[in-house]
Amino acid sequence: MVRKNACIFISGAGSNLKNLIRKTRDYNFPINIRLIICNYKKAKGINYAKKNSIPYLIVNSKTRNFDNFIISVLKRYKIDLICLAGYMKILSKNFIRNFNKRILNIHPSLLPKFKGLNTYSRILNNNEKKTGCTVHFVNEKLDSGNTIVQKFFFILPEDNEKSLKVRTQLLEYQAYPEAIIKIFRNN
Ligand code: GRF
Numbered sequence: 001m002v003r004k005n006a007c008i009f010i011s012g013a014g015s016n017l018k019n020l021i022r023k024t025r026d027y028n029f030p031i032n033i034r035l036i037i038c039n040y041k042k043a044k045g046i047n048y049a050k051k052n053s054i055p056y057l058i059v060n061s062k063t064r065n066f067d068n069f070i071i072s073v074l075k076r077y078k079i080d081l082i083c084l085a086g087y088m089k090i091l092s093k094n095f096i097r098n099f100n101k102r103i104l105n106i107h108p109s110l111l112p113k114f115k116g117l118n119t120y121s122r123i124l125n126n127n128e129k130k131t132g133c134t135v136h137f138v139n140e141k142l143d144s145g146n147t148i149v150q151k152f153f154f155i156l157p158e159d160n161e162k163s164l165k166v167r168t169q170l171l172e173y174q175a176y177p178e179a180i181i182k183i184f185r186n187n
Helices: 015-023 046-051 066-076 093-098 119-125 161-184
Strands: 004-010 031-038 056-058 081-084 103-107 130-137 147-154
Touching: 004 015, 015 031, 015 046, 015 161, 031 046, 031 066, 046 056, 066 093, 081 161, 103 161, 119 161, 130 161, 147 161
Parallel strands: 004 031, 004 081, 031 056, 081 103
Antiparallel strands: 103 130, 130 147
């Protein structure tokens, strides 16, 4: 099996990044992480790039020609797959078209429910019985591309935003690797 080259985009803690790095140590995991892109220079997640000697790039999304610059870097690294993992910027249409069907995202809800931000508080306020996470392809509409893997759990009366986040992320650490394996299964 020839592994695909992946780039992970982050903005924050990077716990999904950490988990994906760990998964790349499995002999049959279909990707290698060749590059990490982060749009926030104080993001804790960058430490995982440093610790694991993975090239990383801190970008300022406000600069002119931002898109074309990133696209050229991704092409230079021969990136086949982009995994958004807590990346807090919306990608431009031009960017998405350039990597059509090769960008994945993980979202902390059972999409199509609760697209967008502040998901945990909205889920609790809506008295949902269950919640979970979704790994999906990225298209030009926010949190709307086809679902690849979805996992759920039942919300307990004592759950709060913090516990929902912990419980959701535990599922995310299973869902993201599963989704990556699934999309490359027939290649
Ligand atoms: C994840 O929970 C994901 O659902 C959301 O952002 C969070 C990122 O967390 N898109 P981390 O940076 O991977 O710890």
